[in-house]
Amino acid sequence: MWVPGHSGVSWNEKADSIAKQVSDFSPYIDWIASEDILSHLKKQSFQITEENYHKSKYQLLIGNIPDILTISKWTGNRVQDRLIARIISKTITTPGLLYRFNLHPDPLCRVCNEINDVSHILLKL
DSSP: OGGGGTTTTTHHHHHHHHHHHHHHHHHHHOOHHHHHHHHHHHHHHHHHHHHHHHHHHHHHOOOOOOOOOHTTTTTTSHHHHHHHHHHHHHHHHHHHHHHHTTTTTOBBTTOOBBBOOOHOOOOOO
16 A cells, blocks of 8 residues: 655665565465564575675684574673684784784783783683
């Protein structure tokens, strides 16, 4: 049904056009549950994100990263989710990382004189 208040709004015009096409060609409309639509969009979003990551230069540098659904099983809240994700992706703020971006004068650990990155902090300290 055309509503004058929605005239000129692109998404409403598109919805009107699709509704008109359906009503013109088919007396029967297959209804899809909103839960099915949301589930499909979520799967599609994860798939696109995964494909984009695997095509990027970062996949070669970082490797495969578990998705947030896997990570969230290990943690109790969103702060811990972010911390674990940063550790896995090696993007947690360390002197070694800051040095790469010229934000810290020295990338080395003061105790053992090795590059002070996530691996060093987790495995050697």
